[in-house]
Amino acid sequence: MDSTDRRRPAAYLYLAPAGLVFAVFTLIPAFYVLYISLFNWNFLNSAQSTFVGLKNYGHLLGSSQFWHSLLISLYFAAGTVPVGLFLALGIALALMNPFTGRGFVRLAVFSPYVTPVVATSIVWIWIFNPQFGLLNGLLHMVHLPELGWLQSQRWAMPGVILYTLWHSLGFDVIIFMAGLSTISADLREAARIDGANRWQEFWSVTWPLLTPTTLFVLIITTIGSLQAFTQFFTMTAGGPLSATTTTSYWLYELAFLFYRTGPAAALAVLLFVIIATLTALQMWLAQKRAYYQ
Amino acid sequence: MPAKKVAALVMASTLVGVIGAGCGTAPSASHPPSSPTASGPVSITFMEAMSSGTLKTAMQSLVSQFEKSHKNMTVNLEVEPSYGVLKTKIEASVTAGQAPTIAQAYEDWAAGYANSGAIVPLNSYVNGSHGITAQEKSQIWPGVWADQFLPDGKIWMWPFNKSDFVMYYNKTWLKKANLPVPTTWAQFASDAQAVTSSSANTWGVSIDPGSSSGAANGTYFFVALIRAYGGHLMKKGKPTFDTAASRAALSYVVHMYQNGSMKFGTNYPGQTAMGAGHGLFDLSTIASYYYNEQAIGGKFAMGVASFPKGPSGEGNVMQGTNIVMFSSASTLQKNAAWTFMKWLSEPAQTAYWATHTGYLPVTRAALPLMTTYYNTHPYQKIAADSLANARPTPPVAGMAEAIGALSNAIQAATIAHQSVSHALATAQSQAIQDLASAK
Structure with a gap:
């Protein structure tokens, strides 16, 4: 028995508390959700629950509400992930350059991220208020037509996307700044000596070396966007006319408003499968192009 | 043992544990004695959400009075900060086998609890030797009395804190515009249109139409309007969302x-618009009185009137909760709980509760005790009189979801420009589906 083998039990012992917490609060509930999804579940009296097999999944996949909510989720992801990613990258690049007041600007960009979503989304509800809100006031001032924002089927989702970008951009910017700071200045200097302009330097040196960071941000923001709930809960309650009913929000409605526990559990499992598949796909595609120093 | 086998064993035992947990003990539906009696000493728990201001102190005072007059009984209040938390706590405690003896509950909560055997019917208590007399029963407002039943015809709830809708208006503005206080919905619409001006940024009323997640004040206004046109939400156990009245x-x-006299918003938009001097009316429950006064901040005088009438008279929607009794309590606790519930609804306690909280008296027998109060709070009398026309939303499982479909119909016909008949036909089929899914 070598020293590694001898130390192995102690290592497991040190890992045990974290493992136990993970098992109790994540792993076991996850399996329990899978189990519940096979039942017409009575959460108040589980003795009245009846086994229905995959019926809950069948009903969900055959319901227009499921596909509608998935489409809405993808709309939200499309509005927040690519836009947020490139916006964050641009801001991070700008914030890496020295200028007066850089510290304050960095703080201003990051601070929305640490604010509570419920509190700030309530502030944004007032900003979006069609009659008394700041945004319509600004539109009115420049003689542009006022919008219904959160009361409008067309503008409710862009409104939530705008809020989400404002709130979450700071995190992505910090990650990109961390990624940029790991790129050796020698490589950029070498490119410049070879006659590269700023764009060529970015495209041929910075961007390829930043791919692991971009991949991380892409995966994290995609997962986050598909799980987004709080801003929909406070700002739109899925409305108007289900225009912002994402899969996560519908899951909340089914589970905690209408107490259809079995279908809600099945939806949670489906959402997990979708997010896991998308993440695996992103990793597979991006790994092929990722460049590690 | 190989690591893979150990892992498989752990996984299997976990799943067995999980499945075992899933098949845990269920609340049993015990049958109350035909003539329940309260003896003691006994301690009961009342889970409720009267958590702030005068609601809290009035509740505590009533409990203290009860305990003084019933020396062998103790009532422990389990106060929750909101109805949302109350619901979660009730359900968590029932699932954990630690339900309170009694709790506040809305009608559709009670329907779900009854279906699961978590609560007991109260017929044997109400009609038993320690129940209430026919005279006392007749004094309870008909709408309030009807609200205690579930569709199976049994009494599952006991009345507690009730309110209904009234019409608030900017008295100063109405007088200045020389407009009448509307007594019909036709007059209401004409007043609202008369004050609507895009240049002055004024309009009649703002409502929150609700969403698929559930009803808001605007949805209840629409339900009241349906009733004023002679319609119902359900008939013979089926939703009737698509009728001539609706x-x-x-x-x-x-x-x-479409004429701009009604606008939509969220978070009590009627109160905001009226308080800011942009909206003439607010349609809300009597419980909004103090909040409306705060929003107005003394800028103008606010008037209160009952909901205007339609072709079939006044339609109104009853709000507030009832009390339910949980099946897991002992017989002794159930008897004590019934003694407390009955005591709470007696005229003296009802009058105390109403005058200290602004909720409406559930029995007409309390009105003579509230004369002085009504002289100084005339708006409360208006709301109390409207109780005669107030009906709850039907207490059936899935109704909250179905009402969400009605909220969607309002928005479909307005912001989405669908035809009225198409919007209501969609709501009707959605409601049928929602009620069927909840069974």
Whole structure:
């Protein structure tokens, strides 16, 4: 028995508390959700629950509400992930350059991220208020037509996307700044000596070396966007006319408003499968192009 | 043992544990004795959400009075900060086998609890030797009395804190514009249109139409309007969302929305608009009185009137909760709980509760005890009189979801420009589906 083998039990012992917490609060509930999804579940009296097999999944996949909510989720992801990613990258690049007041600007960009979503989304509800809100006031001032924002089927989702970008951009910017700071200045200097302009330097040196960071941000923001709930809960309650009913929000409605526990559990499992598949796909595609120093 | 086998064993035992947990003990539906009696000493728990201001102190005071007059009984209040938390706590405690003895509950909560055997019917208590007399029963407002039943015809709830809708208006503005206080919905629409001006940024009323997640004040206004046009939400166990009455009511809303005299918002938009001097009316429950006064901040005088009438009179929607009794309590606790519930609804306690909280008296027998109060709070009398026309939303499982479909119909016919008949036909089929899914 070598020293590694001898130390192995102690290592497991040190890992045990974290493992136990993970098992109790994540792993076991996850399996329990899978189990519940096979039942017409009575959460108040589980003795009245009846086994229905995959019926809950069948009903969900055959319901227009499921596909509608998935489409809405993808709309939200499309509005927040690519836009947020490139916006964050641009801001991070700008914030890496020295200028007066850089510290304050960095703080201003990051601070929305640490604010509570419920509190700030309530502030944004007032900003979006069609009659008394700041945004319509600004539109009115420049003689542009006022919008219904959160009361409008067309503008409710862009409104939530705008809020989400404002709130979450700071995190992505910090990650990109961390990624940029790991790129050796020698490589950029070498490119410049070879006659590269700023764009060529970015495209041929910075961007390829930043791919692991971009991949991380892409995966994290995609997962986050598909799980987004709080801003929909406070700002739109899925409305108007289900225009912002994402899969996560519908899951909340089914589970905690209408107490259809079995279908809600099945939806949670489906959402997990979708997010896991998308993440695996992103990793597979991006790994092929990722460049590690 | 190989690591893979150990892992498989752990996984299997976990799943067995999980499945075992899933098949845990269930609340049993015990049958109360035909003539329950309260003896003691006994301690009961009352889970409720009267958590702030005068609601809290009035509740504590009533409990203290009860305990003084019933030396062998103790009532432990389990106070929750909101109805949302209350619901979660009730359900968590029932699932954990630690339900309170009694709790506040809305009608649709009670329907779900009854279906699961978590609560007991109260017929044997109400009609038993320690129940209430026919005279006492007749004094309870008909709408309030009807609210205690579930569709199976049994009494599952006991009345507690009730309110209904009234019409708030900017008295100063109405007088200045030389407009009458509307007594009919036709007059209401004409007043609202008269004050609507895009240049002055003024309009008649703002409502929150609700969403698929559930009803808001605007949804209840629409339900009241349907009733004023002679309609119902359910008939013979089936939703009746698409009828001539509901079409007339929705056409009325669409007309007001299209001419700009009605606007939509969230978070009590009627109160905000009226308080800011932009909206003439607010349609809300009597519980909003103090909040409306705060929003107005003394800028103008606010008037209160009962909901205007439609072709079939005044329609109104009862709000507030009842009390339910949980099946897991012992017989002794159930008897004590019934003694407390009955005591709470007696005229003296009802009058105390109403005058200290602004909730409406559930029995007419309390009115003579509230004369002085009504002289100084005339708006409360208006709301109390409207109780005669107030009906709850039907207490069936899935109704909260179905009402969400009605909220969607309002928005479909207004912001999405669908025809009234199409919007209501969609709501009707959605409601049928929602009620069927909840069974």
